[in-house]
Amino acid sequence: MSLVEVDDLKVHFPIRQGVFFDRTIGHVYAVDGVSLSIERGETYGLVGESGCGKSTLGRAMLRLVEPTAGTTTVDGTDLGSLAAEPLRRFRRRLQMIFQDPLSSLDPRQSVEALLTEGMRAHDLATDKAATARRLRELLDAVGLGANALRKYPHEFSGGQRQRIGIARALALDPDVIIADEPVSALDVSVQAQVINLLDDLQREFGLTYLVIAHDLAVVRHISDRIGVMYLGGVVEETTSEQLYREPLHPYTKALLSAIPVPDPVTEDSREQILLTGDLPSPSAPPPGCRFHTRCPWRQETRCAEERPELVEFAPGHRVACHYAKEIAAGEIVPHVVPVQDSVSSA
Structure with missing residues (x-):
């Protein structure tokens, strides 16, 4: 225990x-x-x-x-x-x-x-x-x-x-x-x-x-x-090493892409995810997945209506995303293409 x-x-x-x-x-x-x-x-x-x-x-x-x-x-x-x-x-x-x-x-x-x-x-x-x-x-x-x-x-x-x-x-x-x-x-x-x-x-x-x-x-x-x-819930949980090596939730990806890298060559070549929209109010959270209003990979029907549970994607790695597997496999592409040399709102 x-x-x-x-x-x-x-x-x-x-x-x-x-x-x-x-x-x-x-x-x-x-x-x-x-x-x-x-x-x-x-x-x-x-x-x-x-x-x-x-x-x-x-x-x-x-x-x-x-x-x-x-x-x-x-x-x-x-x-x-x-x-x-x-x-x-x-x-x-x-x-x-x-x-x-x-x-x-x-x-x-x-x-x-x-x-x-x-x-x-x-x-x-x-x-x-x-x-x-x-x-x-x-x-x-x-x-x-x-x-x-x-x-x-x-x-x-x-x-x-x-x-x-x-x-x-x-x-x-x-x-x-x-x-x-x-x-x-x-x-x-x-x-x-x-x-x-x-x-x-x-x-x-x-x-x-x-x-x-x-x-x-x-x-x-x-x-x-x-x-x-x-917005009041845990969307991803895993070891520190795994989170940095393979983030699964779109919000985690956006947070990590906003961390500056001291190497200018690496910084210029890596993808940065630009989140759109403002953080919703915790007094009126969106229905469904609470991140769907800002998520570049959102699928309108399910993401807007059904709140995902925090489930185990791999041993010791839990994620609250309906399409984590498809996003990781590249089967779903972002609506907003990750941009270079931009500052994420995360």
Whole structure:
């Protein structure tokens, strides 16, 4: 059994109107039927463009946002079945690294207070000497010195603040860490350092990661498996190596074609897929396949009427596309011919 099991998870936010906002006129389908599993010690990368529901999914898995339907099971425990106090105790095993360390760290608290807050909440800071030793170990693990304890978040650079956020997540010795865009707010020169740090910490502490990002180039180097999200659902899932070697879903193909290649000769010769149209609103998703309004390979009748399920195309490779096999074999050609030297809207 996988360490983390997500089954048909949905998060629908009501759209309210009226003087007292007491009338529901619709819903935002932020997450709409996601199922995935994460093995112990694995890094699962979740990618997709902004607004596809990645961050909402991560928060719903921890019940920071209450799911509308579906279940999240961690090591055999259904989080949705837990009352407030058992859930609080269980959350010691599940921690989160947030996207913007400047806004997720309380500016009025010192680093020492930030790191010990969770430890005190779970009765792990009862011994002063042991707590001091644990704080030094945490700061050493993330590459910061003990002199950081008395400082405040504004006294650090963006990369250092993210290291403090990582240390805070490690403080409770969790099994699973959900990293929500852990490097997107950092300079490119610092991103590789943080990614390497997460990789080193996983080996040292036996961590299991869900890494949420919109940059496929980032998750490629840290993820064992990757799930691609579009408009509230997972459209493709496979190993990192397989996804880059043989993407099957048209949306994945478009995302990968938008990644710049440092070799000018290769960049000029490769095909880039130009998506047409705008990203549909999650409050009014298209019927049928939700990508069909922008898909160059769409077949009008079936794609516009029937939503494809995420099914296994090959061992360990799942895809939600009615015509994945035909597209892979070249039996269906795109309506819009892939163009050279263009920038994909993905």
